[in-house]
Amino acid sequence: xxxxxxxxxxxxxxxxxxxxxxxxxxxxxxxxxxxxxxxxxxxxxxxxxxxxxxxxxxxxxxxxxxxxxxxxxxxxxxxxxxxxxxxxxxxxxxxxxxxxxxxxxxxxxxxxxxxxxxxxxxxxxxxxxxxxxxxxxxxxxxxxxxxxxxxxxxxxxxxxxxxxxxx
Numbered sequence: 001x002x003x004x005x006x007x008x009x010x011x012x013x014x015x016x017x018x019x020x021x022x023x024x025x026x027x028x029x030x031x032x033x034x035x036x037x038x039x040x041x042x043x044x045x046x047x048x049x050x051x052x053x054x055x056x057x058x059x060x061x062x063x064x065x066x067x068x069x070x071x072x073x074x075x076x077x078x079x080x081x082x083x084x085x086x087x088x089x090x091x092x093x094x095x096x097x098x099x100x101x102x103x104x105x106x107x108x109x110x111x112x113x114x115x116x117x118x119x120x121x122x123x124x125x126x127x128x129x130x131x132x133x134x135x136x137x138x139x140x141x142x143x144x145x146x147x148x149x150x151x152x153x154x155x156x157x158x159x160x161x162x163x164x165x166x167x
Contacts, residue, residue, distance in 0.1 A: 036152060046136075046140075070118065071121070074117050115153045119149040
């Protein structure tokens with residue numbers, strides 16, 4: 001697997017096949033978010049790691065899901081906008097390009113844009129609201145939010161669909 005945390009969340013699969021994946025994904029994201037925040041407190045030598053974890057984990061976890069849905073929504077909107085433009089303008093090259101975006105080399109860059117959007121949303125939400133009940137200094141909150149965003153961004157979005165579908 002390419003990433004930790006919210007990268008475990010293949011949003012488009014859940015929209016298509018709501019199933020037992022939810023039973024795996026929800027606790028997996030909670031566990032990974034917990035490991036990331038506990039690991040961060042250990043690396044930064046914060047002695048009261050239990051307090052930081054207990055006062056922030058639920059918000060970190062929920063904000064991760066919000067960012068995952070927003071990133072997937074961004075990718076869906078971008079793709080459907082592209083398809084709408086190609087049908088309005090009747091440009092064959094746009095239809096061919098959409099195949100590259102969904103199944104070819106372009107899907108990696110397309111997916112990375114979604115992962116970056118997701119990471120940015122995670123950073124903003126975590127920085128502003130996830131650590132409000134903790135005793136962390138503002139610089140520590142920013143740093144924790146930064147590492148949560150880097151590690152838990154929805155990196156799985158950058159894996160091409162045909163790889164996920166085992167084509």
